[in-house]
Every structure is written in C-alpha cells, then in structure tokens.
Amino acid sequence: MLRHKNAMSTWLNNAWYVAAWTDEITDTPIERQIIDERVVLWRQDSGDYAAVSAFCSHRRLSLANGRVAGNRIQCGYHGLEFASDGRCMTVPCQNAVPPGADIRGYPVAERWGLVWIWMGSAARADPATIIDVAHWGSPEWxxxxxxxxxxxxxxxxxxxxxxxxxxxxxxxxxxxxxxxxxxxxxxxxxxxxxxxxxxxxxxxxxxxxxxxxxxxxxxxxxxxxxxxxxxxxxxxxxxxxxxxxxxxxxxxxxxxxxxxxxxxxxxxxxxxxxxxxxxxxxxxxxxxxxxxxxxxxxxxxxxxxxxxxxxxxxxxxxxxxxxxxxxxxxxxxxxxxxxxxxxxxxxx
CATH class of the missing domain: 3.90.380.10 (Naphthalene 1,2-dioxygenase Alpha Subunit; Chain A, domain 1)
Structure with missing residues (x-):
C-alpha cells in the first residue's frame, strides 16, 4: 500500500537538492524553503554562490531583505554581516561579535546551469556526487x-x-x-x-x-x-x-x-x-x-x-x-x- 499522508517523519538530509537556476541568483539575495528549512542564497563578488540560514540571529529579519556586501550578506535591519559559512563577522553598533550570533552556512555547488545545496553535514558534502548529465555540452545534442x-x-x-x-x-x-x-x-x-x-x-x-x-x-x-x-x-x-x-x-x-x-x-x-x-x-x-x-x-x-x-x-x-x-x-x-x-x- 502506498502511504502518502505523513509518509516520511524526516527527510534525507545528506543529499544535494536543487536550490535555483543559476540565472535566478544574483547579487540580490533570494529566499528558498528546502526540506522545511528556510535559506537565503546570493552570488558573491567572487562569482561563487553562497547559502545561509534565512534569518538574522538578532531580530530574525530574513536576510533576503538585506544586501550583498562583497562576499558577505548584510542584514537590512541593523547591518550585521555574515560570511558564506554562517559566521557573523560584523555588528556595526559594537566592537565585538556576541556569542550565539553565528547562523548556519550550507555547502553549495554549480552544475548543469543549476545551483545545488547540501542540507546535511557539511563534512560529507562532495560535489562529485551530483548527478552526471550525459551529452552535456556535446555539439551533437x-x-x-x-x-x-x-x-x-x-x-x-x-x-x-x-x-x-x-x-x-x-x-x-x-x-x-x-x-x-x-x-x-x-x-x-x-x-x-x-x-x-x-x-x-x-x-x-x-x-x-x-x-x-x-x-x-x-x-x-x-x-x-x-x-x-x-x-x-x-x-x-x-x-x-x-x-x-x-x-x-x-x-x-x-x-x-x-x-x-x-x-x-x-x-x-x-x-x-x-x-x-x-x-x-x-x-x-x-x-x-x-x-x-x-x-x-x-x-x-x-x-x-x-x-x-x-x-x-x-x-x-x-x-x-x-x-x-x-x-x-x-x-x-x-x-x-x-x-x-x-x-x-x-x-x-
């Protein structure tokens, strides 16, 4: 019998999921929901893609309402800045970053015109395990x-x-x-x-x-x-x-x-x-x-x-x-x- 209602109590976390097409992500951050988690993605000045938990650790404004500052993302409420691994790097109104300010960062990779995000343990994220696409780039296809x-x-x-x-x-x-x-x-x-x-x-x-x-x-x-x-x-x-x-x-x-x-x-x-x-x-x-x-x-x-x-x-x-x-x-x-x-x- 196929069971659909509450068929899964959890998700497969250690897996690559598609977060967006590459052309959907620019230097304007966007929010996505993936396996019940809210994440924000942006393109860094380096050209690499990045993803962190969606909400600022201060007042929980979504970082999608903020702006990209170099390779970091900056909260649109009080200017806290986060690196791509989720570390809070700057709190503009004070000299020190308080304990607990960090948020979660997610491994991301670009393949086949898509941005992929790893939702499980970062130590297990291997872009080589992303599905291969036969004939990609072939002039005959x-x-x-x-x-x-x-x-x-x-x-x-x-x-x-x-x-x-x-x-x-x-x-x-x-x-x-x-x-x-x-x-x-x-x-x-x-x-x-x-x-x-x-x-x-x-x-x-x-x-x-x-x-x-x-x-x-x-x-x-x-x-x-x-x-x-x-x-x-x-x-x-x-x-x-x-x-x-x-x-x-x-x-x-x-x-x-x-x-x-x-x-x-x-x-x-x-x-x-x-x-x-x-x-x-x-x-x-x-x-x-x-x-x-x-x-x-x-x-x-x-x-x-x-x-x-x-x-x-x-x-x-x-x-x-x-x-x-x-x-x-x-x-x-x-x-x-x-x-x-x-x-x-x-x-x-």
Missing part, C-alpha cells in the same frame, strides 16, 4: 529548459509518477501518451542510488509530442526508461526507432530519436515541492526555435502531471478508508521502502 514548477503535493507523489511509465497512456493522451502498448511488461532494476522501471513497446504509432521529432515515418518501437535516484532526481529516456528495430542496442540505430529528460524535485514542505527540468536531444542541436517549442510542449505535458498530482494530494488528505496498490506500483513501492531505510539509518 540540443538542449531546452523551462522555469521551475510549483507543486502542491508531497514530493513522494512525484517520484511515484516518475517511476510509472504506464501513466502516460492516461494522463498524457495528447502529448507523451497515445497508443503505447499498455500490456507490455515492466522491467524493474535496482541500483545503489535508486530504481529504474522500463519497457519497450512495439510497433505503435508515435505519440503526438514526438511526431515532428522522429526522423522516420510509420510506426515505432519505443523505449520508456524511468529512472529515479535518491532522494528525488529522475532521468527519463525516450528512444524511438522504426518498428521491429527496438531492443537494448537500439540507441546505436542510425534512425533513432533520443530525448533524455532530467527532472529534479526539491521538497519544500510535506505538501509542497518545486520541480526543475531540462531535456537533451540527439537532433537539430542548434535549432533555437525547436528548443523554444519543445520547452513549451514539455511544460504543457508536465502541467498535466501537476494537475493530477495536486488532486491526488487533495484526495490523500481528505478521503477516508484504505488505499490499494496495483501492479504498476511495484517500482514506486520499492523506491519508497529503500528511501525510508536510508532516512532511518541517517537519523540513528
């Missing part, structure tokens, strides 16, 4: 992205969705879905960092979203590859090849269309999440108009998920009686169970 999306639901509902290829038939009828060979069995694979649910569908019409993208006519074999890593990162791979040519070696097919969708879910609270995303594609890499069109089409499709999942959260919060699980829940259930064990191990 195109790129598109969209603005972050706000979901009014628990992040686990989103990871459930991202480990469930079958939902596209019902939620995305006019975009990613269509006739998708719903009877094809799923393959579930476990790795140290998460789970993958995938399947090949055979000899079906190309789904509406992809019709103008695939470089061949007629029906297709299609790979649906849904991979979710702890705590809430997903790589969704779509591969289309001419009917009869699908299989594990299909990516080498000269006619293959491939799109890798990278999806990063940042829990804000138990009932609210932010969703960052971008796609890589193996066709028309320099086509700006195509990138803009794809971003708009992806946003429309993801908005279909958003509408459904917000309603699912409402149902979980208000309905009475038990919920059931069905065959397509196998991947999400195993992911949740393993994540619960990781969180339990961290908290003990």
């Amino acid at each position: 195109g790129y598109n992205r969209g603005a972050a999306m706000a979901y009014d639901c628990n992040y686990l509902l989103i990871t459930d969705n991202l480990l469930d290829p079958s939902h596209v038939t019902w939620v995305h009828r006019t975009s990613f879905g269509g006739t998708s060979g719903d009877a094809e069995p799923m393959r579930i694979r476990e790795a140290p960092d998460g789970f993958t649910v995938s399947r090949w569908t055979s000899d079906t019409p190309v789904a509406p979203f992809y019709r103008e993208l695939v470089p061949f006519a007629g029906n297709a074999d299609r790979l649906q590859h849904y991979e979710v890593r702890y705590p809430a990162l997903a790589v969704i791979k779509a591969v289309f090849v001419p009917a009869g040519e699908g299989g594990d070696n299909a990516e080498a097919n000269a006619h293959a269309f491939m799109m890798d969708s990278y999806n990063f879910i940042t829990p804000e609270t138990s009932g609210r999440s932010r969703y960052y995303w971008f796609q890589m594609r193996n066709i028309r890499p320099g086509d700006t108009e195509l990138s803009v069109a794809m971003s708009a089409a992806v946003l429309a499709a993801f908005s279909e998920d958003l509408a459904v999942l917000n309603e699912v959260q409402r149902g979980m919060d208000t309905a009475t009686g038990p919920t059931i699980s069905i065959a397509t829940d196998a991947g999400p259930l195993r992911f949740r169970q393993r994540l619960e064990r990781l969180i339990a191990a961290e908290t003990t």
Whole structure:
C-alpha cells in the first residue's frame, strides 16, 4: 500500500537538492524553503554562490531583505554581516561579535546551469556526487529548459509518477501518451542510488509530442526508461526507432530519436515541492526555435502531471478508508521502502 499522508517523519538530509537556476541568483539575495528549512542564497563578488540560514540571529529579519556586501550578506535591519559559512563577522553598533550570533552556512555547488545545496553535514558534502548529465555540452545534442514548477503535493507523489511509465497512456493522451502498448511488461532494476522501471513497446504509432521529432515515418518501437535516484532526481529516456528495430542496442540505430529528460524535485514542505527540468536531444542541436517549442510542449505535458498530482494530494488528505496498490506500483513501492531505510539509518 502506498502511504502518502505523513509518509516520511524526516527527510534525507545528506543529499544535494536543487536550490535555483543559476540565472535566478544574483547579487540580490533570494529566499528558498528546502526540506522545511528556510535559506537565503546570493552570488558573491567572487562569482561563487553562497547559502545561509534565512534569518538574522538578532531580530530574525530574513536576510533576503538585506544586501550583498562583497562576499558577505548584510542584514537590512541593523547591518550585521555574515560570511558564506554562517559566521557573523560584523555588528556595526559594537566592537565585538556576541556569542550565539553565528547562523548556519550550507555547502553549495554549480552544475548543469543549476545551483545545488547540501542540507546535511557539511563534512560529507562532495560535489562529485551530483548527478552526471550525459551529452552535456556535446555539439551533437540540443538542449531546452523551462522555469521551475510549483507543486502542491508531497514530493513522494512525484517520484511515484516518475517511476510509472504506464501513466502516460492516461494522463498524457495528447502529448507523451497515445497508443503505447499498455500490456507490455515492466522491467524493474535496482541500483545503489535508486530504481529504474522500463519497457519497450512495439510497433505503435508515435505519440503526438514526438511526431515532428522522429526522423522516420510509420510506426515505432519505443523505449520508456524511468529512472529515479535518491532522494528525488529522475532521468527519463525516450528512444524511438522504426518498428521491429527496438531492443537494448537500439540507441546505436542510425534512425533513432533520443530525448533524455532530467527532472529534479526539491521538497519544500510535506505538501509542497518545486520541480526543475531540462531535456537533451540527439537532433537539430542548434535549432533555437525547436528548443523554444519543445520547452513549451514539455511544460504543457508536465502541467498535466501537476494537475493530477495536486488532486491526488487533495484526495490523500481528505478521503477516508484504505488505499490499494496495483501492479504498476511495484517500482514506486520499492523506491519508497529503500528511501525510508536510508532516512532511518541517517537519523540513528
């Protein structure tokens, strides 16, 4: 049975979460909520990004109401200045910094046009563990992205969705879905960092979203590859090849269309999440108009998920009686169970 209401008593703290797109953070500080903690981020004069607890240790004004002073952030109420590690460096009205003035600083890193924040023990923060993006910077692959999306639901509902290829038939009828060979069995694979649910569908019409993208006519074999890593990162791979040519070696097919969708879910609270995303594609890499069109089409499709999942959260919060699980829940259930064990191990 899937448990959604109060499904997690804590979060996975020792993990990298996306805090913002790099172009969202300037020398004007911004506030974000990440796993129930308020943080303020800014760009230092050095060009590096920084993050500290949101509230000044004096009168608790959010430092987002302050200003950047060199590499420090300055409170907008009485001018206390904090370094990127949270140390209070200056109290303008007196010579000494009083005990207890320091706040928490957070490790941050820049990767893939995103600013990442480590919410756990700073000693364990290793930017090398941030997810790798295949084909990033390749002249043979195109790129598109969209603005972050706000979901009014628990992040686990989103990871459930991202480990469930079958939902596209019902939620995305006019975009990613269509006739998708719903009877094809799923393959579930476990790795140290998460789970993958995938399947090949055979000899079906190309789904509406992809019709103008695939470089061949007629029906297709299609790979649906849904991979979710702890705590809430997903790589969704779509591969289309001419009917009869699908299989594990299909990516080498000269006619293959491939799109890798990278999806990063940042829990804000138990009932609210932010969703960052971008796609890589193996066709028309320099086509700006195509990138803009794809971003708009992806946003429309993801908005279909958003509408459904917000309603699912409402149902979980208000309905009475038990919920059931069905065959397509196998991947999400195993992911949740393993994540619960990781969180339990961290908290003990």
